[in-house]
Amino acid sequence: MNTPSSPVSPAAEPRLTSLSHGGGCGCKIAPGVLSEILKGTSALPVPKELLVGIETADDAAVYRLNDEQALIATTDFFMPIVDDPHDFGRIAATNAISDVYAMGGRPIMALALVGMPIAVLSTSTIGRILEGGASVCREAGIPIAGGHTIDSVEPIYGLVALGLIHPARIKRNADAKAGDVLVLGKGLGVGVMSAALKKAKLDEPSYRRMLQSTTKLNTPGPELAAIDGVHALTDVTGFGLAGHALEIARGSGCTVEIDWNAVPLLEGVSPLARDGFVTGASGRNWAAYGAEVSLDSALPAEAQALLSDPQTSGGLLVSCSPESVDAVLAVFKQHGFHAASPIGRVVAPSGAAKLRVHSR
Template identity: 75%
Template sequence: MTLHQFTTPAAGEPRLTSLSHGGGCGCKIAPGVLEGILRGASALPVPPELLVGIETSDDAAVWRLNDRQAVVATTDFFMPIVDDPADFGRIAATNAISDVYAMGGTPIFALALVGMPVNVLSQATIGQILDGGAAACRAAGIPIAGGHTIDSVEPIYGLVALGILDPAHLKRNCDARAGDVLILGKPVGVGVLSAALKKGALDADGYAGMLATTTRLNTPGPELARLPGVHAMTDVTGFGLAGHALEMARGSGYGIRLDWAAVPLVAGARALAAAGHVTGASGRNWASYGARVALDPALTDLDRALLSDPQTSGGLLVACAPDAAGEVLACFRRHGFADAAAVGRVEGEAGMLSVG
């Protein structure tokens, strides 16, 4: 039995995923294209209070208020990755809040970003999307304090998420150190499952697994940021595990080596990818950065597709001292992240990724 046999749209309405040309973080502009766009943007003066800007493609901006407080600001929004409106809202909101956690911050409130085809979707369906987002915010302990709405061709939902942290505990994506261990908090493969869902090939167990990982808040972030052995953090989203590992490598000035056999996968992802359920974003990702990735000859095109698979609401990727790895894994376990695993090390040619 496929998911669409028991999850149906409201009477007279299309499936949400049929209204979007790409779902979730698979909608992101390919990293190579984005790099070209930003390269042409005019540089602005950077005030000393701006602790994190666009320099290393980090997860959020950070502005120092005083010696003990800084504001974390980020935004994320996308088109539907699932057909259930409440689930779409939960996933999108969880994904947006993750960027605050990835900097080591604690979320404090959010603003909703809503674009909906109001002549296609009912007010009830749109309301369920917003309710799903509000449920994720309640789970994070924050209110939605406002937002903005527009009438758009494709459904779009997300958040501006604000947080706060002590600048001493700020964790950027560019501060990994040679010899660090890399620990990944969530399994990868969400893009593959979303591609299968759109084609009606994902069963109920697969959907439940997809929902479990995409709606799990990355709550270990602030606790991890306070551990002295943790040097860098980011979250794995639309550019895939390989892309976000490369951002960490390039920003830190080191190489990264991934142990592919140690990387956790969402249940069913490999089989679905082998059946052809791979997103177009995976190929665009690889075209953008594949030249900087050295793959073990034993790895296949299937492995490559999973490495570049776009993750929606993906896990934290943490670079820590080897003697802190056990403490980092224990922190993930306390927060319910049973799949967290050590997946590599910071070593090799600067700005390059090797996978074996």
């Protein structure tokens, strides 16, 4: 895979975020529009070996290879969420690999997806993006074994990520059980911070906090999948905490309740949200699924925006038995996820709302 050539001087380049109409997982097509698009697609034959497909909007496809191994396949790519090329590559790669961990698997290799405006960006900048992604793959212990490049109007970078898992340990997003506790692995607020960054209103300490969160690999996934009491697993990305909690609720036929006061937030995010630093994707998310959410009137004004805030490389969301909570938190802590916290529970279906958020 060759890096495209470009005559552009690095000194003449614009900010990366100025080249994208939406950054990170905020680029995702809104869930309502996506549902409408997929509604018109023809159903294809599904082989019995395909253990996880598109039926519950899960994080990755899973295909049984034999009695001991199943292949996890996923892809994720987006436009810049930050201006530093190396940081952009790191964030995008971390985000893509996360879907393997979210199924409970271990990554084995990746392919790079690269679309760059070669008349606008220098080869050195493009190379730094790719090196950022490669550094994360080295951290994950996997090679980038190939990929594809195109000349694109906007910068795009991401990975195809492949992993392996024992078929008995696959953790779907649809297998939560009434009585389960929900545990979130990372704090919310990446979309809010990225909105502030794009308007040059994010200070350096806040940028570092955002970077630390978005480049931290969700390595607890395989160990969480090995805990008998863990029933469902996903990661919180472009549809926000509310959107991915709703996927769990719909798939399992239950209702999810979230205690807002228990939800971890990245430091400094609430004031930014109150000041209006909210992505357009947050509004599109809420327009798509807000009718399924019941909000306590005592919630702070920024809660809705943070619930629908698109998380780039967000945390794992675990649905587990109450008896397993301590073991789940211990795994998170062992991997350095000190913000991990129980945030709610799964209950029997009741009423029209699939998700209830309260403040106690």
